[in-house]
Each structure stands twice: as C-alpha cells, then as structure tokens.
Amino acid sequence: MSSNPLQHGISAPILATYGLSVHYGNRPALEDISLSIEAGDVVGVLGPNGSGKSTLLQVFAGMIPPSHGSCSFNGREITAPTPGITYVPQRAGASWSFPISVIDAVLLGLGRSTPRYRGFGGNERRRAFEALRHVEMEQHANVQIGALSGGQQQRVFLARALLSGGSVLLLDEPFTGVDIPTQTLFVSLFDDLKARGMAIVYATHDLDQARSASDKAVLLNRRLIAIGEPDEVFQSSNLQEAFAGNVIVIDDSATTHPSTATVNRR
Ligand SMILES: Nc1ncnc2c1ncn2[C@@H]1O[C@H](COP(=O)(O)OP(=O)(O)O)[C@@H](O)[C@H]1O
Ligand SMILES: [Mg+2]
Structure with missing residues (x-):
C-alpha cells in the first residue's frame, strides 16, 4: 500500500501502463508499453490496422487483462470495468x-x-x-x-x-464514418470535457485528425513507437516505422514537422 503515490501526496497520472503486454492466445497484440496520461489530456492513439489501438483502449476499459505488466487508473490497478472510465466502442461493433x-x-x-x-x-x-x-x-x-x-x-x-x-472517456475510432459537422462537434466537445479535467483517449487512423484534435499522440505498432506532442510523434521516421512503407509524407521539408501526411487505408 505504501507504494500508492496518492498516499504521499503526489498525484498519480490518471491512466498509466507499465511494461504492458497483451496476448491473444500466443500472439502478442501489445508488447512492453509504458505510458502515462494526465487529467485534461486529449490523446490520439494512431497506428495501422492491427497495431493494437482497440486492444489498448479495452485494457483501460478493464475488458482485457494484461498478460504482463500493469495498467492503472489514478494509481489503482485496473482489473475490471471501473466507474469513472467510460468506453465507447467502435460504431461498427x-x-x-x-x-x-x-x-x-x-x-x-x-x-x-x-x-x-x-x-x-x-x-x-x-x-x-x-x-x-x-x-x-x-x-x-x-x-x-x-x-x-x-x-x-x-x-x-x-x-x-x-x-x-466519468473522468476518462475512451473512444474507439469516433471519427470513422461520421460526417464533417459531427467531427467538428466532437472536437469542440473534447475541448469542453478537457476544460472540466477529463482525459480523453481516442483511437484513429487519420493522421490529420490526430494532429488537429489532440494535444498528445501515441503512435503504436504493437510496440510503442512514440508518445508526446503530435508534431514530434508524427515525424516521418516514426511514421515510416509505424506504417512500414504504407505512409506517404508530403511536404516534409527541412523541418521535423510534416505539414501534410497521408496514410494509406485498406
Ligand atoms: N478478440 C481477439 N482475438 C484474437 N486476436 C485478436 C482479437 N482482437 C484483436 N486481435 C488481434 O490483435 C491485434 C491487434 O488488434 P486491435 O487491437 O484490434 O488493433 P487495431 O485496433 O489497431 O486495428 C490484431 O492482430 C488482431 O487481429
Ligand atoms: Mg481497432
């Protein structure tokens, strides 16, 4: 119990994983992911199909147990769906x-x-x-x-x-298959909720959306490739690593801030 940072007056991140791995049978879907998310963060989780985005959200939602490592909400291990964490599945599901x-x-x-x-x-x-x-x-x-x-x-x-x-909102591909007015509405709602101290974590495969709607980005391909400010995370070298040749970066001039990028969708 003494390891609980709350008892020392240090605020724990609202969500954190440490050395998190998840397997389906023998196949790893996530490997050795360590990250933390603070209250008021709007976090876009990006990666190609099958990179583990939905799996990560479902671990936070308490629906899938880690096979190694840990996952916590306000410093407490997540072992089951938790009041305070709201999960919105992908609409197709x-x-x-x-x-x-x-x-x-x-x-x-x-x-x-x-x-x-x-x-x-x-x-x-x-x-x-x-x-x-x-x-x-x-x-x-x-x-x-x-x-x-x-x-x-x-x-x-x-x-x-x-x-x-709740204080955490998990959204799986909220922008997929919705019209532009709905996308715009969601982005302004994110701002609202963020101002109330909520953390929002959403999966997307749209790079431009992730860049414009988030203040933190997570780039995944089973392993964590990068986490941080979207412009830093979406450097072309990281994108190449995540998408392994399935990404075209346009206008990636001398800076490390590609202004436009297109991700091939299947
Ligand atoms: N219920 C499941 N049973 C077995 N394999 C799964 C299951 N869900 C996802 N997977 C596999 O885990 C990997 C990650 O999937 P997922 O988290 O859905 O990725 P993403 O959301 O990024 O497309 C994929 O290889 C997928 O086939
Ligand atoms: Mg998914």
Whole structure:
C-alpha cells in the first residue's frame, strides 16, 4: 500500500501502463508499453490496422487483462470495468437489433449508478436531455436509434458517455464514418470535457485528425513507437516505422514537422 503515490501526496497520472503486454492466445497484440496520461489530456492513439489501438483502449476499459505488466487508473490497478472510465466502442461493433429510443439509449449511461431498473425519474430525464443537447440531438430524443445515421448514432453514444459522468472517456475510432459537422462537434466537445479535467483517449487512423484534435499522440505498432506532442510523434521516421512503407509524407521539408501526411487505408 505504501507504494500508492496518492498516499504521499503526489498525484498519480490518471491512466498509466507499465511494461504492458497483451496476448491473444500466443500472439502478442501489445508488447512492453509504458505510458502515462494526465487529467485534461486529449490523446490520439494512431497506428495501422492491427497495431493494437482497440486492444489498448479495452485494457483501460478493464475488458482485457494484461498478460504482463500493469495498467492503472489514478494509481489503482485496473482489473475490471471501473466507474469513472467510460468506453465507447467502435460504431461498427454496435448492433441495434432491439428497438430503443434515443433518450432511453442515453439513459442507459446511468445504468451503473442506478441500483435497479424501476424507470427513470424526471431529474434523470432532464440530465439525459441536457446531454443530448450537448451533441445537438435533442430533437431526435424519441426516434428509434436504429433509424439514425451513423454519425447521429455516434452522437448518441457520446451523450450517453457524458451522462455517465466519468473522468476518462475512451473512444474507439469516433471519427470513422461520421460526417464533417459531427467531427467538428466532437472536437469542440473534447475541448469542453478537457476544460472540466477529463482525459480523453481516442483511437484513429487519420493522421490529420490526430494532429488537429489532440494535444498528445501515441503512435503504436504493437510496440510503442512514440508518445508526446503530435508534431514530434508524427515525424516521418516514426511514421515510416509505424506504417512500414504504407505512409506517404508530403511536404516534409527541412523541418521535423510534416505539414501534410497521408496514410494509406485498406
Ligand atoms: N478478440 C481477439 N482475438 C484474437 N486476436 C485478436 C482479437 N482482437 C484483436 N486481435 C488481434 O490483435 C491485434 C491487434 O488488434 P486491435 O487491437 O484490434 O488493433 P487495431 O485496433 O489497431 O486495428 C490484431 O492482430 C488482431 O487481429
Ligand atoms: Mg481497432
């Protein structure tokens, strides 16, 4: 217990991994990752397909155990899904095979803090509407969620995450397959949440998005290639290492700040 930095008055990073490895069967998906994330950080996790981005988010979400090393939230080991850490899966993974209205889907964000299901009260509904207003979806409150576009569904997911009120928000590819207005809205929401001291960690395969929407970047390819300021992390040598020839860096002139880069997508 004496190793808990909180007891010494030193603030622990909100999220940290130390020597983290994850295996699926015998195959490593992440190897020896050590990093830390502070409250108020907006962190873009970038890497090619299969580089372990989703795996890293799911370790933070307490859904996948490390095979080696450790992973902590406010200095405490993460061993299971934790209140305070909200995880929004990649949209492609969600299926809406049962009918549910938008407002009810948002109210599910209260699930963990509601002792048992007995309908939601007026105050809870007001907070859910407020969360929907944040993502400009309140006019769709009573629509069936299956009838919404991908971008609108993603907004609803985010409203649900807002209502759950954690201090860490994990988003798997929130910008994939959503329209530009939704992307813009998400970026301004990130700023809002950051100002409230929340840490946001999101996976993306879009380099420009990661550069413009994050104040810290993590570049992965099973191993940690770089972490830090986006402009430093996205130096062409790091990108070449991560994408192994599948990256074209345009206008990487004398500086170490490529102004434009394109990542080939499969
Ligand atoms: N449930 C799983 N079972 C077995 N292998 C998996 C599973 N999930 C991911 N993998 C493998 O782990 C590696 C990393 O996957 P993932 O974390 O999804 O990467 P990314 O999100 O960067 O595309 C890939 O090789 C992938 O095939
Ligand atoms: Mg993924």
